Amino acid sequence: xxxxxxxxxxxxxxxxxxxxxxxxxxxxxxxxxxxxxxxxxxxxxxxxxxxxxxxxxxxxxxxxxxxxxxxxxxxxxxxxxxxxxxxxxxxxxxxxxxxxxxxxxxxxxxxxxxxxxxxxxxxxxxxxxxxxxxxxxxxxxxxxxxxxxxxxxxxxxxxxxxxxxxxxxxxxxxxxxxxxxxxxxxxxxxxxxxxxxxxxxxxxxxxxxxxxxxxxxxxxxxxxxxxxxxxxxxxxxx
Numbered sequence: 658x659x660x661x662x663x664x665x666x667x668x669x670x671x672x673x674x675x676x677x678x679x680x681x682x683x684x685x686x687x688x689x690x691x692x693x694x695x696x697x698x699x700x701x702x703x704x705x706x707x708x709x710x711x712x713x714x715x716x717x718x719x720x721x722x723x724x725x726x727x728x729x730x731x732x733x734x735x736x737x738x739x740x741x742x743x744x745x746x747x748x749x750x751x752x753x754x755x756x757x758x759x760x761x762x763x764x765x766x767x768x769x770x771x772x773x774x775x776x777x778x779x780x781x782x783x784x785x786x787x788x789x790x791x792x793x794x795x796x797x798x799x800x801x802x803x804x805x806x807x808x809x810x811x812x813x814x815x816x817x818x819x820x821x822x823x824x825x826x827x828x829x830x831x832x833x834x835x836x837x838x839x840x841x842x843x844x845x846x847x848x849x850x851x852x853x854x855x856x857x858x859x860x861x862x863x864x865x866x867x868x869x870x871x872x873x874x875x876x877x878x879x880x881x882x883x884x885x886x887x888x889x890x891x892x893x894x895x
Contacts (some may be wrong), residue, residue: 661737671800674744675787681738684731691748693766694722695807696742697780703738705730707769719776721766721811728769750804757805758811764808765815773810779803839884 661680668675687706698718705712705720707728714720714730722728724747732738745753747763755761783799786792792799 666788666790668796670793671787671796672746672749673787673800675784676742676744677740677784677788681740682732685729687724687727687729689727690722690744690749691724693719693724693745694742695745695780696720696740699739699741701732701736701738701740702734703730705770710769711750712770714770717772717777718768719771719773719780720771721764721771721807723815726769741780743780743784744866753801753804754808757808763815764788764812765817766807766811767813767817768811771811773806776803776810777779779806791849798879811875 661678662683663676663678663681665674665676666675666776681701683739698714698716700716702713702715705714705728706727707722713733720742751761751763754764777800779802783796783803786796786799
């Protein structure tokens with residue numbers, strides 16, 4: 658059996674992280690990231706769920722995750738999973754988009770899984786250069802070509818990627834306010850609402866919330882912001 662290996666390289670010049678999984682069999686439970694993920698499958702077949710949709714990803718699949726996109730995947734064949742990817746922070750993405758479009762605004766990817774030979778070509782080339790520490794004169798140009806292509810073909814306003822609050826979240830906010838600053842048996846009510854983890858409420862024991870001003874994702878992020886992004890995120894970032 659092929660041994661599993663995971664390799665991660667941070668590129669100081671591009672300010673992004675490149676990584677590679679080889680021989681992976683491990684399933685990945687539902688989670689999200691606070692950064693953009695752009696990757697492609699080299700080998701293996703997996704069932705992927707993201708944003709309430711199901712996909713079968715295989716060799717040639719390109720994966721696009723916006724910050725906050727919940728996703729999970731599990732192997733669906735007898736083989737292993739080989740995958741290359743980039744993690745790009747919001748700050749880095751802002752600068753890239755400004756360089757490409759002249760507008761300093763976060764993009765949103767309209768699709769989580771695509772098949773695009775031109776984008777795959779840029780992805781492989783850039784990934785090899787970053788992992789090997791070569792191509793100093795071509796890395797930035799290749800990255801800009803890739804981002805330009807993805808925005809042109811799959812881009813949309815970032816706000817369009819944020820789904821409406823679920824009814825469970827509205828119930829949670831209402832009951833939170835009705836029991837504001839009082840002792841509460843969170844595990845019992847988390848089960849009642851159909852929510853996975855009562856621990857997401859702990860950071861906001863001293864705050865009043867509303868479905869219009871806060872989300873469960875913000876519970877997990879320990880009151881980073883007071884604006885509502887209208888999305889439930891119950892899983893810890895990886």
